[in-house]
Amino acid sequence: MRLSAEQLAWSVHGTPLLSDVNLTVEPGQTFGLVGPNGSGKTSLLRLLAGLNKPKSGQVLIGSQPLHNLKQRAIAQSIALVEQQADTTDRISVRDVVALGRTPFLTALRPWSTEDDAIVVQALVDVDMVHMADRLWHTLSGGERQRVHIARALAQKPKILLLDEPTNHLDIRHQLSILELVRQLPITVIISLHDLNQAMECDRIGVMDGGRLIDSGHPNEVLTTSRLQQTFGVYTHVIDDPVDGKQIMRFRSAV
Numbered sequence: 001m002r003l004s005a006e007q008l009a010w011s012v013h014g015t016p017l018l019s020d021v022n023l024t025v026e027p028g029q030t031f032g033l034v035g036p037n038g039s040g041k042t043s044l045l046r047l048l049a050g051l052n053k054p055k056s057g058q059v060l061i062g063s064q065p066l067h068n069l070k071q072r073a074i075a076q077s078i079a080l081v082e083q084q085a086d087t088t089d090r091i092s093v094r095d096v097v098a099l100g101r102t103p104f105l106t107a108l109r110p111w112s113t114e115d116d117a118i119v120v121q122a123l124v125d126v127d128m129v130h131m132a133d134r135l136w137h138t139l140s141g142g143e144r145q146r147v148h149i150a151r152a153l154a155q156k157p158k159i160l161l162l163d164e165p166t167n168h169l170d171i172r173h174q175l176s177i178l179e180l181v182r183q184l185p186i187t188v189i190i191s192l193h194d195l196n197q198a199m200e201c202d203r204i205g206v207m208d209g210g211r212l213i214d215s216g217h218p219n220e221v222l223t224t225s226r227l228q229q230t231f232g233v234y235t236h237v238i239d240d241p242v243d244g245k246q247i248m249r250f251r252s253a254v
């Protein structure tokens with residue numbers, strides 16, 4: 001499903017935090033959102049998920065303006081994995097993931113064995129099935145992160161929004177989650193601080209000061225001059241002798 005933002009702006013107490021964001025992510029694409037701390041990545045993802053209301057402009061899923069849809073209808077299409085989602089409830093890992101099925105349950109369509117299977121598959125996908133009966137509050141940061149991703153996968157979204165999903169993960173789980181996300185046949189927007197990992201996305205958008213200042217193919221967007229100007233680092237680009245891909249080496253802060 002296509003996701004677009006048209007002339008999006010957002011402000012808090014009169015302070016503009018996002019301005020003039022125009023973006024289209026085609027069905028099935030993985031779009032990497034990068035930018036320095038405070039550049040507006042989380043704010044944009046929350047607007048795209050319908051959690052914050054734009055001050056002006058609109059978000060479209062397919063051809064439907066998001067603001068015309070009820071929360072339940074949005075949740076049937078879009079899943080968001082936030083950076084800091086927490087709960088103090090005594091709830092098992094399996095039950096956290098089962099929450100992903102909530103938008104699809106009705107009196108006429110109660111919980112079924114199909115939902116059980118979807119929950120188990122989501123736990124398998126993030127390598128957490130062995131902890132299905134553990135209580136949420138006993139998990140480590142990285143384990144919680146993987147459970148949140150499983151909850152979003154159980155939602156079977158057409159559009160998946162992920163806010164720095166790898167920030168607590170060990171390297172093996174970083175790579176496996178990114179590989180999983182890239183292979184999903186759905187539209188994905190993922191914010192990432194690891195710019196070498198972002199290079200694996202189909203397209204990249206760069207946020208700076210609440211604006212989407214550039215977007216396009218990773219090689220065209222993450223140039224050494226962009227890294228210097230926007231991220232404040234001097235970078236060398238080298239070719240990986242194994243697969244010929246470009247690797248960025250960050251030498252020093254500007």
Ligand SMILES: Nc1ncnc2c1ncn2[C@@H]1O[C@H](COP(=O)(O)OP(=O)(O)OP(=O)(O)O)[C@@H](O)[C@H]1O
Pocket residue numbers: 012017035036037038039040041042043044207
């Ligand atoms: N509810 C709010 N009230 C006031 N300021 C806010 C609010 N939400 C975000 N901001 C500010 O908006 C700016 C963008 O924040 P945002 O969290 O979107 O950045 P980010 O690019 O995701 O940053 P990071 O890489 O550090 O996670 C920051 O300066 C932040 O302090």
